[in-house]
Amino acid sequence: MNWANLSPLPAEPQEAPIPPNFTWQEVDTIFLDMDGTLLDKYYDDFFWEQYVPEVYAFRNSLLPDQAREQLLAVYRSVENTLQWTDLDYWSERLDLDITALKREVSHLVDVHPHVVDFFRHMQEKDKKLYLVTNAHPKTLQVKMEKVRIEHWFEQLICSQEVGAAKEQPEFWQRLQHLLPYDRTRTLFADDTEKVLHSAAAYGIKHLIHVAKPSSRLLPRHSFHFPSILNFRELMF
Numbered sequence: 233m234n235w236a237n238l239s240p241l242p243a244e245p246q247e248a249p250i251p252p253n254f255t256w257q258e259v260d261t262i263f264l265d266m267d268g269t270l271l272d273k274y275y276d277d278f279f280w281e282q283y284v285p286e287v288y289a290f291r292n293s294l295l296p297d298q299a300r301e302q303l304l305a306v307y308r309s310v311e312n313t314l315q316w317t318d319l320d321y322w323s324e325r326l327d328l329d330i331t332a333l334k335r336e337v338s339h340l341v342d343v344h345p346h347v348v349d350f351f352r353h354m355q356e357k358d359k360k361l362y363l364v365t366n367a368h369p370k371t372l373q374v375k376m377e378k379v380r381i382e383h384w385f386e387q388l389i390c391s392q393e394v395g396a397a398k399e400q401p402e403f404w405q406r407l408q409h410l411l412p413y414d415r416t417r418t419l420f421a422d423d424t425e426k427v428l429h430s431a432a433a434y435g436i437k438h439l440i441h442v443a444k445p446s447s448r449l450l451p452r453h454s455f456h457f458p459s460i461l462n463f464r465e466l467m468f
């Protein structure tokens with residue numbers, strides 16, 4: 233008797249993290265998110281949740297907690313849009329030089345463990361790597377000045393030039409025009425489930441969720457997508 237036929241797989245979210253289940257022979261293009269996926273998201277969290285509110289409080293004679301509360305509400309109002317990542321928008325809206333402030337704390341920009349080993353491993357396998365980020369070109373510049381990983385990529389793509397955020401399904405369609413890719417032979421890794429859902433809706437076949445975006449926070453696995461703690465888990 234074939235017992236497998238008697239216990240169908242659960243259709244809905246799994247109870248345990250899902251391990252990656254593919255071979256590199258099935259993939260030739262790799263899209264990698266930047267913040268939280270390759271780089272420690274602690275920098276971004278610290279910058280927006282602590283540093284900007286402190287500077288904003290000082291400039292506007294507010295208490296730091298007041299400023300933080302006000303700013304978090306403003307951030308939420310533009311979440312998942314291109315405005316959220318637009319440094320010019322924030323500089324104007326908050327009347328602060330956000331790019332300059334980013335540089336002031338850029339010592340916190342750091343690459344996650346095993347990322348560079350993964351790049352090397354992929355290069356040996358002849359895979360094409362692309363950085364695909366919602367980050368603003370000025371943020372990208374501040375970060376690349378610090379971590380110098382840009383030479384591993386065929387191209388660095390900012391949502392700004394695509395004209396949509398990765399959370400918006402049209403992003404993936406428009407990306408096809410900039411960079412023709414075969415969605416059935418593409419792997420995409422990101423730490424934001426909403427972004428992975430949008431890539432899945434477009435038909436990108438191999439999706440990987442990064443469960444530990446910040447070195448200072450506990451991991452949170454996805455129960456919808458194969459989920460990894462670091463890129464060492466994809467070195468096979």
Ligand SMILES: [Mg+2]
Nearest residue numbers: 265267268423
């Ligand atoms: Mg990210």
